[in-house]
Amino acid sequence: MNLRGNSLKNWLLGYVDAWDRFWFTPRLPHALSILRIIAGVMLLYSHLVLATDLTAFLGDTAWVNNETAMQLHDGTFGTSDFGRTYLWFISSPTLLWVHHGFAIAVTACFAMGVMTRITSPLAWFLQLMYLHRLTGTLFGFDQILTYVAMYLILAPSGSCYSVDAWIRTRFASVDRGRFWNWLFPEAKATVLSNVATRLLQLHLCVIYLFGGISKARGQTWWDGTAVWYSVSNYEYQSLDMTWLSDYPRLFSAMTHATLFWEIFYCALIWPRLTRPFILAIAVALHAGIALALGMITFGIMMIAANMIFISPESVQHTLISLRRSSQHAEG
Amino acid sequence: MDSASIPINKRVRLLFSILIVGHLLALVLPPLSVQTRGRIGQSPSVSTALEWFESYSQLLYIDRGYAFFAPDPGPSHLIQAAITNPQGKRIERMYPDRDQQWPRLLYHRHFMLSEFMEEIYQPPGPPEELRQANRQEAQYWSLSRSRYEHVRQSIVDHLKYEYPGDEVAIRRIEHLVPDLIDYQQEPVQLTDERLYRVLLDQPIQQEASK
Numbered sequence: 001m002n003l004r005g006n007s008l009k010n011w012l013l014g015y016v017d018a019w020d021r022f023w024f025t026p027r028l029p030h031a032l033s034i035l036r037i038i039a040g041v042m043l044l045y046s047h048l049v050l051a052t053d054l055t056a057f058l059g060d061t062a063w064v065n066n067e068t069a070m071q072l073h074d075g076t077f078g079t080s081d082f083g084r085t086y087l088w089f090i091s092s093p094t095l096l097w098v099h100h101g102f103a104i105a106v107t108a109c110f111a112m113g114v115m116t117r118i119t120s121p122l123a124w125f126l127q128l129m130y131l132h133r134l135t136g137t138l139f140g141f142d143q144i145l146t147y148v149a150m151y152l153i154l155a156p157s158g159s160c161y162s163v164d165a166w167i168r169t170r171f172a173s174v175d176r177g178r179f180w181n182w183l184f185p186e187a188k189a190t191v192l193s194n195v196a197t198r199l200l201q202l203h204l205c206v207i208y209l210f211g212g213i214s215k216a217r218g219q220t221w222w223d224g225t226a227v228w229y230s231v232s233n234y235e236y237q238s239l240d241m242t243w244l245s246d247y248p249r250l251f252s253a254m255t256h257a258t259l260f261w262e263i264f265y266c267a268l269i270w271p272r273l274t275r276p277f278i279l280a281i282a283v284a285l286h287a288g289i290a291l292a293l294g295m296i297t298f299g300i301m302m303i304a305a306n307m308i309f310i311s312p313e314s315v316q317h318t319l320i321s322l323r324r325s326s327q328h329a330e331g
Numbered sequence: 332m333d334s335a336s337i338p339i340n341k342r343v344r345l346l347f348s349i350l351i352v353g354h355l356l357a358l359v360l361p362p363l364s365v366q367t368r369g370r371i372g373q374s375p376s377v378s379t380a381l382e383w384f385e386s387y388s389q390l391l392y393i394d395r396g397y398a399f400f401a402p403d404p405g406p407s408h409l410i411q412a413a414i415t416n417p418q419g420k421r422i423e424r425m426y427p428d429r430d431q432q433w434p435r436l437l438y439h440r441h442f443m444l445s446e447f448m449e450e451i452y453q454p455p456g457p458p459e460e461l462r463q464a465n466r467q468e469a470q471y472w473s474l475s476r477s478r479y480e481h482v483r484q485s486i487v488d489h490l491k492y493e494y495p496g497d498e499v500a501i502r503r504i505e506h507l508v509p510d511l512i513d514y515q516q517e518p519v520q521l522t523d524e525r526l527y528r529v530l531l532d533q534p535i536q537q538e539a540s541k
Contacts, residue, residue, distance in 0.1 A: 023351060024337045024344055049436045061492040063444055068485040077478035078471060082389040131392050136447035136482070137440040140399055146392055191339055195347065203358060203393075210362035210397040217366075218402030225511050230400055232508045234521040235407035235427065235442055238435070245515050297436050 026189035027197055028312035029159050030319075033113070033187075036120070036157035038304040039148045040111025042297060043123060046145065047104050050130075054100055057134060060091045064136050072135050085132035103130070110149075113162020117183050120157060124149040141298035144305055147203055155196035156185035161319075193312075200308045205266035212262030221259045224252025231292055238294035258285060269309055282306040357384035358393055365396035407442070408449035408530075409504040412490055416497045424490075425504070448486070448503060453479050455534045503530040 050057060060066050070088040073081050090096055103126045109115060110123040127146050131138060158164040168184040220226035228251045231241035244251045261281050268274040283303055290299025307315075337344070360381040367374035373381075381388075388394035410426040424431075427441035457472035483501070490499040507526045509519055519525070 019348065020337055020344060023347065024339060026338060046436065049434055050440075052434075052437060056489065057440065061489060063486055063489045064482060065485045065488065068481050071481060072478070077481075078474035081394075082386040083392065084390070128392060134440075137443045139439060139443050141436075141439075143392070143395055150391065191337070195351070199351070199354065202355060206358050206362065207397045210366065211399055211401065213366055214362075214396065214398035214401035220403045221401075226400065226404055228511055229404040229508050232514070232521060233404060233407055234506060234508075235409070237521065242514070242518070242521070245511060245518070294435055295439065 023195060023198055024191050025194055026191050027194035028189045028316065029156050029187055029193045030161075030312040030316045031308060031310060032152060032155045032157045032193055032196060032312070033159065033161045034315055034319075035148060035304060035308065036113065036116070036152050037111060037161060038300070039145060039152065040107060040123070042141075042145055042301055042304075043127060043149060044104065044107045044111055045297070046127075046142075047100065047107055047130075051100055051104070054096060055093050057137060058087060058090070058096050058100075059093060066091060069133055069135055073132070083132040083135070085129040087129055087133035102126075113158040113164050115183065116158020116162060116164050117156075117185070120149070121153045124153055139295075139298065141295065141301055144207075144298070144301045148200065148301070148305055151196040151200045151203075153196075154199075155193040156187075156190060157196075159185040160187040197308055200305065201269075204305055204308070205269065208262045208265035212259060212265070215259050215262065221255060224248070224255045227251045227255040227258065233293075236293045236295075238296075239292040241292050257281070261285070275309060279306055279309060353384070353387075356380070357388045357391075360384055361388050361394040362396050365398065404508070406508055407506040408446050409506055410445045410448060410486065411502050411504050411529075413500045414490065414494050414497050415499075416494075444486075445503075448479075448482065449505075449530075451475070451479050451482060452503065452530075452532075455532070458535060503532070504528070505530050 056062055057064075062069075064072075066088050071077060073083050087099075090099065103123075106119050106126060107123045110119040124146070127149055131142055131146060134142075159168075164184050165187065168186065215221040215226070218226065220229055228244055231237065231244060261278070265278060265282075269278045283306070286299040286302040286306075288299075289302075290296045339347075360377060364373050364377045364381050367377045372378075385394065412424045412426070413421055414424065415421045426432075426445050427438050429438055432438040432441050453472060453475035455476060457469040457476075461472065462469040487499050487501055490501070491497065505528050507528070509521070509523075509526060513519075
């Protein structure tokens with residue numbers, strides 16, 4: 001009995017140990033810093049595009065005006081939710097422009113890594129407020145962009161490849177105290193970088209798993225025609241791929257590969273043996289969506305998010321190699 | 332690295348672990364509730380579990396179903412607007428329109444808006460039989476119809492703002508994807524007028540009797 005009790009205890013402790021190692025092993029911030037640059041630029045682009053027609057999407061004369069946008073969330077039509085935003089209450093176009101200018105400035109700082117400890121949560125919060133206001137005009141790009149920005153808050157993503165890192169190096173000789181070190185963190189391995197990485201990795205697994213499961217409920221993802229029907233949708237189309245109809249083996253193979261890849265992503269992305277193949281398919285699939293289905297922003301963000309499975313050491317070494325080779329080329 | 336050399340103490344790890352598990356449940360339960368919806372509504376066990384995390388998921392916008400191009404890729408839905416000035420001259424606009432909305436992200440926002448109009452569409456009603464048989468369902472019908480009408484009116488108001496003094500009427504258009512076998516036998520342009528159909532806004536009984 002005692003022996004059994006001990007082995008059960010050891011077995012459970014093994015799991016606790018594995019959990020702790022999975023979540024709390026310190027990790028370098030380099031991959032997250034690259035992701036910060038990509039997410040920041042995409043967030044900035046999204047705000048700039050919105051600025052080209054701002055009052056068509058925000059305010060009292062928008063496609064979905066302030067009152068209707070609020071009613072979609074506040075229970076007027078039966079369902080009330082917590083997708084709340086102060087933007088429902090801003091009617092003045094001038095104030096909307098000032099707010100949008102502020103959002104653009106914050107996002108630009110986030111992308112460049114200026115005061116990232118402050119601009120990172122602020123950029124995410126502003127994005128979230130826009131999302132709750134823009135109900136009815138959102139798609140997958142907005143989702144993945146917001147999730148990446150959300151997880152980056154946890155990590156010191158401004159500790160390298162940033163203006164913050166330059167400031168830290170520039171004033172390295174003087175110890176300015178704890179607040180300074182928090183504001184301009186050192187690019188070292190931290191538990192929070194690991195937690196942010198793990199959360200994004202698992203979130204991607206959830207996205208693909210349910211993406212796959214919902215496809216598996218359809219017929220065309222099983223009979224192999226879904227890819228053809230996707231590329232033949234004129235409103236999505238950015239590259240004419242209707243010639244695929246002459247190659248049933250090709251489009252059906254693409255359909256089956258997409259379905260099985262999405263369902264099994266959550267399992268096959270973890271072993272080192274299968275990870276490169278899964279990531280290669282992710283790049284091919286999302287590049288295809290970007291080029292053929294007109295969702296360049298979504299494709300870029302999904303590829304960038306998938307790079308979270310590449311170790312920060314690899315990112316660091318790749319960038320150093322690239323820098324050396326460019327110096328050689330210049331020399 | 333073994334767990335003994337992790338640089339945070341057990342209490343903090345436990346606190347973090349609880350928060351992590353809570354967040355993961357808030358991630359998984361919304362898409363699970365979409366997939367487990369059936370004849371009795373949401374799965375009772377999933378909806379009970381979701382109640383604890385729903386507000387958090389909604390607040391963080393992680394209450395999504397992730398059903399991209401699922402269960403099957405289908406037709407697109409557009410908004411067609413007829414704008415008539417006081418002199419009786421009429422122009423027609425289609426939303427989305429690649430020639431009018433650029434860059435692509437702006438076009439896609441208009442596309443999602445027209446798809447949203449279709450997604451929330453509820454025919455006029457509810458039918459009298461439903462009103463008598465199931466008051467709750469009938470009330471839900473009325474609210475859904477009201478939601479559609481408010482969004483529709485908001486879109487009309489926006490166009491009236493864009494074209495001051497003009498009369499504006501909008502309707503929903505479905506743009507079909509050609510059937511694969513038909514297309515293999517006789518390829519057509521994806522913009523062939525036979526692939527567009529007007530979606531009428533009328534009570535269900537009339538649609539059924541047509």
